[in-house]
Amino acid sequence: MRRPRSVVIVGAGVSGLSAAFELEKEGYNTQVVELQNRVGGRTKTLRAGFSDGLHAEAWETKNKYYSDKYYPGWNSNLPAEERNKVDGILDLYKRTFNPLKADVEAFIDKYGAQIGWQKWVDKWSKLSVNDFLRTTIGAELTCIYRPWPEIAIRGYQVATYSPAFDTSLVEYYREELGQWWTEWLETPVDGMDTIAKHFLKPHKLEQKTIDLSTKISFGVKIEKVVKINKNKVSVEGRNVVTGEIKTFLADAVILTVPLTILRQMDIKLGENYRKAIGYINYQPSTKVALQCRTRFWEKEVGQGGFTKTDLPIGQLHYPSPNDPPPMNERGILVVYTWEQDALIFGSQPQSEAIESAVRQVSKIHPEMKNEFEVGMVQAWFSDHSSQGAYACLKPFQYNEGMKTLMTPDHPIYLAGEAISYTNGWIQGAIESGLNAAFHLYSYDHCQKHK
Ligand SMILES: Cc1cc2nc3c(=O)[nH]c(=O)nc-3n(C[C@H](O)[C@H](O)[C@H](O)COP(=O)(O)OP(=O)(O)OC[C@H]3O[C@@H](n4cnc5c(N)ncnc54)[C@H](O)[C@@H]3O)c2cc1C
Numbered sequence: 001m002r003r004p005r006s007v008v009i010v011g012a013g014v015s016g017l018s019a020a021f022e023l024e025k026e027g028y029n030t031q032v033v034e035l036q037n038r039v040g041g042r043t044k045t046l047r048a049g050f051s052d053g054l055h056a057e058a059w060e061t062k063n064k065y066y067s068d069k070y071y072p073g074w075n076s077n078l079p080a081e082e083r084n085k086v087d088g089i090l091d092l093y094k095r096t097f098n099p100l101k102a103d104v105e106a107f108i109d110k111y112g113a114q115i116g117w118q119k120w121v122d123k124w125s126k127l128s129v130n131d132f133l134r135t136t137i138g139a140e141l142t143c144i145y146r147p148w149p150e151i152a153i154r155g156y157q158v159a160t161y162s163p164a165f166d167t168s169l170v171e172y173y174r175e176e177l178g179q180w181w182t183e184w185l186e187t188p189v190d191g192m193d194t195i196a197k198h199f200l201k202p203h204k205l206e207q208k209t210i211d212l213s214t215k216i217s218f219g220v221k222i223e224k225v226v227k228i229n230k231n232k233v234s235v236e237g238r239n240v241v242t243g244e245i246k247t248f249l250a251d252a253v254i255l256t257v258p259l260t261i262l263r264q265m266d267i268k269l270g271e272n273y274r275k276a277i278g279y280i281n282y283q284p285s286t287k288v289a290l291q292c293r294t295r296f297w298e299k300e301v302g303q304g305g306f307t308k309t310d311l312p313i314g315q316l317h318y319p320s321p322n323d324p325p326p327m328n329e330r331g332i333l334v335v336y337t338w339e340q341d342a343l344i345f346g347s348q349p350q351s352e353a354i355e356s357a358v359r360q361v362s363k364i365h366p367e368m369k370n371e372f373e374v375g376m377v378q379a380w381f382s383d384h385s386s387q388g389a390y391a392c393l394k395p396f397q398y399n400e401g402m403k404t405l406m407t408p409d410h411p412i413y414l415a416g417e418a419i420s421y422t423n424g425w426i427q428g429a430i431e432s433g434l435n436a437a438f439h440l441y442s443y444d445h446c447q448k449h450k
Contacts, residue, residue, distance in 0.1 A: 005444060008233070010033050011256035011257045012040070012218075013429060014196050014426050014429040015429035016032055016254070017212060017433070018434055019254050019434070019436050020032050021203075021210060022437040023441070030212075032212065035219070063088025063089065064088040064091075066159070071089065071151045073149060075152070089155045089159065090159065092148070099141035100124065100169075100173055104120045107119050121170050121398055124138075124169045126399065127395055128169060128395045129165040129166070133148045133153055161338075168393045168394055168397060168398060171423065217246070219239055222235055222257075224236040224266040230410065231251050233252065233253045235247070235249075252411035255414055256433065258388055258418065259277050272404045273405065276401035279401045280391050280397055281391065281397060282381070283389050283390060283391075284346065284379070286377065286378065286379040287377070288335040288377050290334070290361065291332050292371040293372075294330065295329065297318060297331075304318055304320035306336075311363065312341045316333060316335055316336075317336050319332060333368075342379065342380075342389070343381070346380075354375035354377065390417055390418070391423040392424060406419055406435075413436040415429075415433050416432055419435070419436075
């Protein structure tokens with residue numbers, strides 16, 4: 001490289017920190033600019049583990065029993081000879097979706113992993129989960145199991161708390177394909193935010209020490225990015241307390257803020273980028289944390305896992321055995337909602353949302369009425385630093401939006417969980433940060449050898 005190159009990274013979430021760390025390793029001079037006065041962005045409140053859902057577990061062992069009892073007629077679409085073979089709605093789901101798995105494998109066998117995967121994504125991201133279950137589109141993949149009767153769809157949505165069936169089929173099914181929800185999924189013992197905080201510790205490498213804590217400007221809201229020429233950008237922001245304007249000049253910029261925020265920045269991007277930024281869907285999610293005097297539920301349901309309900313509280317999460325050991329008898333139950341339910345809880349005054357959550361949880365655990373002490377609401381769509389929980393693609397949004405956003409436009413690079421195949425996960429944030437760093441490094445490397 002000709003000289004240490006300077007890069008401004010907007011956002012000190014996991015994505016921005018990953019990009020900064022990698023670039024520092026390669027000799028770049030990075031400056032991270034962050035709106036808030038802490039690192040970690042959306043990893044803020046994630047202290048809950050993901051064990052298998054209690055309700056889903058019960059369903060898995062007595063699947064046909066629950067399906068027949070609560071959703072009679074769930075198998076009415078099946079030919080008579082299949083009805084006894086299918087062991088309830090969850091089994092129907094597996095049988096219906098398995099051909100998709102076989103289809104990825106066929107694409108990968110034919111075209112290799114990278115191109116095969118992209119071709120599969122291209123094909124199936126045009127459909128929603130609804131399209132797939134309610135019709136026989138893509139019928140070359142069997143299917144004696146489709147279309148599903150409405151009652152089976154309802155049963156599946158309640159048993160697994162899956163309110164977003166208008167999501168792209170790929171967005172939905174990738175989690176299953178990658179087996180992300182398994183018993184191997186772990187939560188850091190001291191909470192998710194320790195991942196981001198870890199970047200702030202000095203890291204001794206063979207030839208140097210990287211200390212990102214010296215590289216971050218906190219409390220600055222970036223509002224404008226100007227591409228001065230092919231190798232120079234100006235990134236302008238405002239100190240959120242004093243209002244003072246700050247300008248950062250650099251050779252490149254990596255923007256890791258959510259697309260909802262990027263859309264509001266003053267930045268000249270090509271029409272295809274602007275369209276894509278406004279087009280990608282963000283899912284709302286609201287959590288209501290309810291502190292209780294004792295962990296009364298443990299006698300009944302043990303530790304960890306979810307109860308899935310058809311109430312507006314959606315799913316109720318129990319503290320995991322991996323959470324830090326409690327200091328006393330108290331415990332926190334978390335109501336974890338998505339979509340419409342998230343809008344319901346997130347749009348009410350906190351006190352009303354908490355009251356409503358307590359009332360609903362009491363229907364499942366009557367002790368709640370006496371045990372509840374204090375609550376807190378986190379609605380990600382109305383949090384100014386995220387303005388949505390995470391990208392959740394609808395049909396065609398990959399083909400007509402995400403592909404564009406994944407292509408860098410030097411010297412402006414986009415990253416953040418949305419710009420990945422793993423939206424809505426920390427892995428996606430890391431993946432996107434590393435990708436942006438890699439693309440920038442590759443660009444510079446090519447320039448050097450021209
Ligand atoms: C409710 C919920 C539950 C989740 N559960 C899990 C889970 O269990 N497991 C998992 O792996 N992932 C989970 N995720 C996803 C994970 O939290 C995110 O994918 C990840 O944290 C996103 O990181 P990021 O760096 O892309 O974005 P962010 O963390 O949002 O970082 C962007 C940063 O940019 C800053 N910023 C915003 N605007 C500006 C501006 N104008 N100027 C400067 N800075 C700005 C923000 O303050 C923020 O710090 C969950 C997310 C949510 C919302």
